[in-house]
Amino acid sequence: MRFALAGIVVATVLAVAACSNEGGAVQSGSRVVRGASPEAGKAQIVRYGCGACHTIPGVKEAKGLVGPPLIHFGKRGTIAGFWSNTPDHLTDWIQDPQHMLPGNDMPTLGVTRNEARNITAYLESLQ
Ligand code: HEC
Known part of the structure; x- marks a missing residue:
């Protein structure tokens, strides 16, 4: 006993x-993404139209309200309330959210690994 x-x-x-x-x-x-460029990530956020669904600080075009706002994302504990917010998980999420959480409302957009790493660097820089 x-x-x-x-x-x-x-x-x-x-x-x-x-x-x-x-x-x-x-x-x-x-949450530093080695070898990735937050500036390039910002350009890729515009190119992939993430802002149609998300409000993203620092990206003028990003005022969408379909998905959650990505404000202070570098301080968030989780991704989609499910994965811990590490650079690897965030890169995986951006590259293939339907694999990470099947059936969720964010489509897999065909973002490449390097682009996803840059976008991760930008989002994790949002304190
Ligand atoms: C068609 C709308 C849509 C597009 C386009 C879209 N997303 Fe999303 N995103 C969503 C939705 C909806 C969720 C919420 C998923 C959930 O929690 O089930 C989400 C979740 C997220 C999350 C997690 C948010 C949180 O609060 O945990 C991140 C980060 C994210 N998206 C980044 C991106 C990036 C980067 C792009 C562009 C490459 C993008 N999204 C494009 C709809 C979209």
Whole structure:
């Protein structure tokens, strides 16, 4: 009995530690996309028409209200309320949202890997 209780306590402590690590990663600004260009990403956001559905700070054309506004995206904890907001997950999402969350309302637009990395760099820079 006592061992079982100790197990629960250890599991709880580990869970709490995992959560606070996540928070620390966000604050230390670790969401840098190596080798990607936020400026190019901004141009690609215009080219792919993301702004037809999203409001995106810094992109004049992006005033859409179909999808969620991408304000402060670099500070968000999740993508579509499902994936943790890491550069890899965000790149995967932009490249193929229908693979990441089948049936959601964002279409897969044919964005290439490099373009998605640039767009990720731009969105993660939105503090
Ligand atoms: C036809 C409309 C549409 C277009 C075009 C579109 N999206 Fe989306 N997007 C959505 C919808 C709807 C969601 C919400 C999905 C969900 O949560 O189920 C979404 C979700 C997202 C999310 C996660 C938002 C959050 O709050 O978690 C990001 C990031 C995103 N889109 C980026 C982009 C980018 C970058 C482009 C252009 C390459 C783009 N979207 C083009 C409709 C669109």
